[in-house]
Amino acid sequence: MSFADRLTRCPAAYDPQKGREAADAFRDLPETMQDLVAGAAGSSPYLANVIGQESDWLAPELERAPEDAARALIDSLAALPDRTLGDELRRAKRRLAVLVALADLGGVWPLEDVTGTLTRFADAAVDAALKSCVAAEIARGKLPGMTEANRDRAAGMTVLAMGKMGAGELNYSSDIDLICLFDEEVYDEDAYLDARSALIRATRKMTALLSETTGEGYVFRTDLRLRPDPGVTPVCLSMDAAERYYESLGRTWERAAYVKARACAGDIAAGERFLEALTPFVWRKHLDFWAIRDAHDMRLKIRSHKGLGGPITLPGHDMKLGRGGIREIEFFTQTRQIIAGGRDPSLRVRGTVEGLSRLADAGWVPRDVTDTLSAEYRAHREVEHRLQMVNDAQTHDLPQDDAGFDRLAALMGRDVSELKADLADRLERVRQLTEDFFDPGARPEDEPDLTEGQAEIVARWRSYPALRSERAQAIFERVKPVLLEKLDQTADPDRTLVHLDGFLSGLPAGVQLFALLDANPTLIDLLIDIAGTSPALASYLSRNSGVFDAVIGGAFFEEWPGREALTDDLARALAASHDYEAQLDAARRWAKEWHFRIGVHHLRGLIDAATARTQYADLAEAVLNGVWPAVVDSFAERHGPPPGDGAAVLGMGSLGAGRLNATSDLDLIVIYDEAGIESSDGPKPLNTRAYYARLTQALVTALSAPMPAGKLYEVDMRLRPSGKQGPVATAFSAFRRYQAEEAWTWEHLALTRARPVAGAEKLGAEIAAFRQELLDRPRDTARVMGDVETMRTRLAEAQRGAPGPLEAKAGPGRLQDIELLSSALALLAPSPEAAPPDQIAAGEAAGLVTADEAATLAATHRLLSAVQAGARLLTGEGIDPDALVAGGEALLLRETGTDSVGDLIARVAEASDEAAGIIETVLSRHGGMEARDAG
Secondary structure (H helix, E strand, C coil), rough: CCCHHHHCHHHCCCCCHHHHHHHCCCCCCHHHHHHHHHHHHHCCHHHHHHHHHHHHHHHHHCCCCCHHHHHHHHHHHHHCCHHHHHHHHHHHHHHHHHHHHHHHHHHCCCHHHHHHHHHHHHHHHHHHHHHHHHHHHHCCCCCCCCCCHHHHHHHHHEEEEEEHCCCCCCEEEEEEEEEECCCCCHCCCCHHHHHHHHHHHHHHHHHHHHCCCCCCCCCCCCCCCCCCCCCCCEEEEHHHHHHHHHHCCCHHHHHHHHHHHHEEEECCHHHHHHHHHHHHCCCCCCCCCCCHHHHHHHHHHHHHHCCCCCCCCCHHHHHHCCCCCCCHHHHHHHHHHHHCCCCCCHHHHCCCHHHHHHHHHHHCHHHHHHHHHHHHHHHHHHHHHHHHHHHCCCCCCCCCCCHHHHHHHHHHCCCCHHHHHHHHHHHHHHHHHHHHHCCCCCCCCCCCCCCCHHHHHHHHHCCHHHHHCCHHHHHHHHHHHHHHHHCCCCCCCHHHHHHHHHHHCCCCHHHHHHHHHCHHHHHHHHHHHHHHHCCCHHHHHHHHHHHHHCCCCCCCCCCCCCHHHHHHHHHHHCCCCCCHHHHHHHHHHHHHHHHHHHHHHHHHCCHHHHHHHHEEEEEHHHHHHHHHHHHHHHHHHCCCCCCCEEEEEEEEEHHHHHCCCCCCCEEEEEECCCCCCCEEECCCCHHHHHHHHHHHHHHHHHHHCCCCCCCCCEEEEECCCHHHCCEEEEEHHHHHHHHHHCCCHHHHHHHHHEEEEEEEHHHHHHHHHHHHHCCCCCCCCCHHHHHHHHHHHHHHCCCCCCCCCCCCCCCCHHHHHHHHHHHHHHCCCCCCCHHHHHHHHHHHHHCCCCCHHHHHHHHHHHHHHHHHHHHHHHCCCCCCCHHCCHHHHHHHHHHHCCCCCHHHHHHHHHHHHHHHHHHHHHHHHCCCCHHHCCC
């Protein structure tokens, strides 16, 4: 059935006479094209009128592809003469309207081609109108310093397309939302006011040229009210004034508006620079779940203002603003983009359907949800276009009567009853998906019964810094019942509440975090889990609540990426920062999120202690590889690039062994090679020794100085040659000489766990080769073992009292004791291995310890390492068995394979005693006792 025949089945929707009259003008075209023209004219009074007016132009255009005809029409706007521009633009708009309508009704163009073509025409029309009006001001001498040559850049003025125009999604009879700005730097200071006045006049004239209705019609209804504070600001304002407004007063809805903002006319480059400057305003560093509440409030205000708050009924339903409508899908998409786009640049796109697809790709919204919303969005927009084609009216309301629905169904090629059922289903699906997102239902109002002590703790929460604002209190009142309900379900509610209280008291602010918890209830489970298990991690979380962002970022529970991938990821994060301080802050935020991830994975048993220690070391090495180049580049700006062959950073101790804990410091040595260069070459040159000493100090400051985002690591450099007395950076030549001629045995023992971790690769390789050369030298076994025994004695004397029942590090047969022997074994084997278990294995291979001794030492080291890793995660220091909460106890028992805390205490004591006995036996066997006594 032809398009026109389909319409004739709906007498109230079709005027056959107008259809025949329109088709008569196109007798030379194929019958299908005549039928399409007849159907369009017979169903739409507006299209019938335009087809009659433009038949001479339209007939030849219909003989070629509609995209070619549209492109030629749009391209012609730039050459229209100023004196007739208004009339010519109106005629061009009519022609485009009928061309788009026919391509749409005929099924030649999908939605994106329809909206994209309408948007490209709007861009060209606004650009032509703006430049014409600015040129008139130039001709009148009202723009100081400007000539006709400045017309192409509109004398520094730019127009931002907002809303659907910015997104390339204009509807068939759309108005356009614009913000007009000018680049004040184009003008001298004394010319600023004159230029501003002239550009305001040009803006007003441009708006009138586009929106006034004349005998030729109108081009676009133009709205300038999205500019900053439109009630008091001029229609065109400087970019500096606009930027200052957004920095100080910008609201969530304005951030949402700028998701779709695009420079569309005038000085495009200046507009793009302005939008780039607004990036921190639009895209926040942290996940911004308060945006959900703002968007929900905005939806409710729109509904109230428009009277659209009732249930969905089809007659007169607003397809744009009503429940389940177009705006709901757009709000859903934009709000999700605002929440996560600061962390995930892939979400910074303007189009609604593209935005939904990106959200699914990044794991922020389930794919089935985005597919459904994308399909409904396209269907809703098609209905919107058909409604507007009838009379070129900016309407979104469904018909009020049967005749209107007949016309709509006919224009869409649908049976009317089928269309109504489909519309009702689609609106309801959108309502359900979006309503649950913006208002996820009521939280439990009834809080669990509290004991007197619990009630006292909860009562003081209102006095904490995070809950001093009304905004924070309002959100927290929704979250608190869930928190208390989850807390009541833990094994030890009293102790968990104490830890939760510590978390809340340490929060400097609460709005963003509480909104995050409100929108993501699963995070409450994690928070209670942490509070009930690890007071140290809860305290860390209160100081760094932004790390919660990472949990919902999509990759939090994926496989560990590895050191190289981490290094690359941090490099990208630092490259996006505009200056040195911003880079250090970015490094801190990045590292804290990964540090938190390791702790949560360990806490929940996703990884064991050994894996956690390796991951902490991977993270530290990635941080060093990211921060060191930033430090060097910043230092070089003032003092020139590093003289000679640069410097390498050596990781010592646990870092060198590739095994850190949750609270580990970094033991570092910086070694440089001046290669005969005496000083740096920069604005403020330094002699080489001073250069590297100050560069090292800058590295230590970058890692350990408290900043707004906290600190990265504490740094210990006491393992450098001569310890505290030596320079903080050591020349490679001096390092070689010292290690070969002056170093004590303990310093060679320390080198068994030394490893280049950052800095100049060539120098790092040379240091590693020298280290191995040094370790390979023949050793007096008795002397080494004697020195080890002396060190054991001094460590024992320094320890106050007997070790605690779960002390893992200090004491006979504990980690420090075992690792001292393992370093000696590596030195005597000799072996390049840096990790204690591998060093023990090397000692066995060299015949220094028996297989049974090696197995016992390695097993004890694993046991104590697990206890230590758990202790650092749970408390940040040692463990008091009596203070263990149920979750912490479970972690330790899981890691050590024991059945109870009592069993674990007994096993630690037994294993340590056995290890201490083996160490003494090995030292005695190799003359260590005698050598010590002789010394």
